[in-house]
Amino acid sequence: MYDVDPHVAEIYDQVETYTNDVELIRNLIGGRGLLRILEPFCGTGRILIPLACDGHEMVGLDQARGMLARAREKIGRLPAEVQRRITLAEADVLRDEWPRRFDLVVLGGNCFYELATPAEQEHCIVSAAASLRPGGYLYVDNDHMEGDLDESWQKGGVSQGFPTGLCADGTRVESTTEAIWWDAPRRLIRFRRCTKVTLPDGKIIKKEYVQQKHPASAVEVRAWLESHGFTIERTCGDCAGNPYTEASGRAIFWARKR
Ligand SMILES: C[S@@+](CC[C@H](N)C(=O)[O-])C[C@H]1O[C@@H](n2cnc3c(N)ncnc32)[C@H](O)[C@@H]1O
Helix, strand or coil: CCCCCCHHHHHHHHHCCCCHHHHHHHHHHCCCCCCEEEEECCCCCCCHHHHHHCCCEEEEEECCHHHHHHHHHHHCCCCHHHHCCEEEEECCCCCCCCCCCEEEEEECCCHHHHCCCHHHHHHHHHHHHHHEEEEEEEEEEEECCCCCCCHHHCCCCEEECCCCEECCCCCEEEEEEEEEEEECCCCEEEEEEEEEEECCCCCEEEEEEEEEECCCCHHHHHHHHHHCCEEEEEEECCCCCCECCCCCCEEEEEEEEC
């Protein structure tokens, strides 16, 4: 979806403007000093850039060239000393090995929604463990859904979806999404998605594809962390850092590699 056309990255930045998770990460880092941080699924740098500006050394991985190009554009406008602290790499986080010896790995912004199965999500926890030095931290942030696939997800019909919007150069991006299959007990769902990009010269780029998602539960994430060498130090239910409860909107884990 992110590589249909580079304009998708511009729409992403128009839509995803929240910063409260960056504040939470800052609070969780607290007085631990300046860290070496890995952010797989870094996208256009919504989380990575502010942390680099704080003084941390950042490495970002993403498979979408359009998202990385926009991140590089924004990084190019930063002071040279901040730019020197940032490395971006094009990588498929499922296929490629993650770099090593980090103090913190950030799996933020619901990035598990990018993956099709619980096995792929668990693979990321395993890769994060390999990337961290002993005593390093993992931040994992997901929407909160336990039990069966939430009923609000179990309905068909075509609706407007991400990415949709108008770019500065007049390019129009329009997308639709339609749930076409789900398995409620396994919390698996497939969407037919269609994105149409109309460039200022009238040229149209169209892509249709099927995407499968698995909303990870807090029970699953906790079990993966515990079985791959992590001790969970905090579980937050929102980006304000309030404690996680069954009614929380999010399940955010801050875990230390043993
Ligand atoms: C929702 S964006 C999140 C970006 C950023 N973490 C944030 O919170 O703003 C998800 C990003 O994950 C990337 N992505 C999805 N699957 C990936 C994979 N298998 N390997 C690397 N990147 C992937 C997409 O290209 C996209 O840029």
